[in-house]
Amino acid sequence: MSTLSGVPGLFRIENCSRHEVLAKMRDITPGKWRHDEVFGQYCSISDHIDAPAREVYEYMADTRSLAEWTLTLRKLRETDEAGLWVGDEMMGDSTQIYTRTVANPEAMTVDYHCAWDQGKHLWMIYLFRVIDSQLVFNRPGTVLLWTNCRHPFYADNPWPELVPSPNRQWVGELWDLFYAAHWLELQNLKNICEHRHATGTSLIPNWSEVDA
């Protein structure tokens, strides 16, 4: 224990009996959760996709896939800055969304670093992990983990001068609906990947034919 001397607030079997550990765990497990207790600061969702993890990763790692599986991000084109794309956010009034995809083929993480209205500070970050379902569920396919963190700019837009229209609702006002929006988008992604895999089609479309 010498390495832990002075560390406050530790809860370990050395200072809590097995009985106390179980009682404490039951204490902090509520029967019901409020929506904002679960999705207030972090919005994490997950699902299984019946298609190979490597292919799902490769599909998602291409920024243009967003024009297929998201609800409202369309007409993506690459800017003069390599890897930085801009598209139309169809929920907003003439809102432009900038995005850069940061992916790691070994860990199969895919992160979309985004922002509305400007592309200099990409603070809306969609964090994904693509996992081989065989490892974690003992069956083929993909497990997809998706988390967004509630960045303070969701509460306050630091670039009010870039708002394209006075009626435009700021993205952060929709935070309470992020679970629902992301769940719908995850179902789109699942349906696209599963349909292509089941019909023997490559998950990667001909990108020139995507509405991008």
Next chain:
Amino acid sequence: MSTLSGVPGLFRIENCSRHEVLAKMRDITPGKWRHDEVFGQYCSISDHIDAPAREVYEYMADTRSLAEWTLTLRKLRETDEAGLWVGDEMMGDSTQIYTRTVANPEAMTVDYHCAWDQGKHLWMIYLFRVIDSQLVFNRPGTVLLWTNCRHPFYADNPWPELVPSPNRQWVGELWDLFYAAHWLELQNLKNICEHRHATGTSLIPNWSEVDA
């Protein structure tokens, strides 16, 4: 839309008006969640740690850190198989837990592949991502994401002949308490990292002094 022809169940701005999208999102956002609706198949928790992400990653990527921040995993020693460790699970009756850490320094993923009683099939996988909090919260430190998936072996132990004692409770019977157990362990990890960082101590202890 040609690339999506034939894909069933899509929910996109092209087939749903903005009004319908918002109404649908409100429909599928419950006021309250049952515990098993949130934590039934995936147990995901997250927190901020006031210590640098790279150091938190390096601490966690060493298997021996588990003997400090977990509730009950102790006396870790490496087996004859390189990278495969075995320790004592202090909640079980003489239960041995095997673990192999798979970490990616670039993506800062840290996965503990574990199992009780045997080290051939490591099916209990603790999936972590260490993220620079500056990116997602605009403040220094670490955001830690942690997910476990409910592997079918939690319901049925495929190795009943290896159970060390007839009274031993199987790990899967505790699934409903995983949220609470992991939350307590995440607080331990946070407290250890924050205390060391605040006192100017390396997050990495002298491993020979850890109860491992």
